[in-house]
Amino acid sequence: MKISEIYGLPFINIELEFRGEVLHLERVLLDTGSASTLLNADTVREVGMVPEEDDLVDIIRGVGGIEYVYTKSLDSITVDGTTLNNFQIEIGNMDYGLEIDGILGFNFMRQAGVVINANFMELSIDKP
Template identity: 45%
Template sequence: MKKIIIEDGLLLTDMEITFNGQLLPLQRVLVDTGSGSTVVSTDLAESIGVVADENDMIYRISGVGGSEFVYSKTVDSVRIGDMQTEDFALEIGAMNYGFNLAGIIGLVTTIESNYKYRRIDITIK
């Protein structure tokens, strides 16, 4: 069971990523039902060694909040509550959206990754 909160109209949760054996816990991760991918803040990703290299393609993603340049990296795992997937491709970007977020979980991505829906507790603040 994973705790999800609604804060200022945003659906938020926590997530952990592991890259080269290093764990990065992320708080204030937006659950975006319309996003086709999962994005993590460049600054936070760099703290565990996730950095762009010369072979990474940089591309633009767009959404309701605007657009930004990102690159893709495959991490060892992504965990949300007791749901985990291995060898997961994330997009890494600046995430300058005007509010404090560590990442965005794309609901389309979670469905494609075979996450099983479980009971979720939602708290409204």
């Protein structure tokens, strides 16, 4: 899968499914420094991903400060033809001054076996 460089950062596209609704996201930042995968609340609202009373609310910390997020479990998330089911993500405002749909974090990369080749700007999945 080709990696695009936007704002000097690596971006890919992903597909997610939530309660039977499929959503394609095209501006997802690859971030090995992010422990979890985070999606933009405005972007995922169109498939019904909104805060609900039983959602876990948390605070995440990063270079840009702190952000309040809520947690959801996706039916699935697909990157480069590899699908992980029942994948937990966080949802937040992501008001970073960039047009961004989400951040693919290390939790996905580790579980899926992501390999990033920065020389060729490619992502692949190393399946055992």
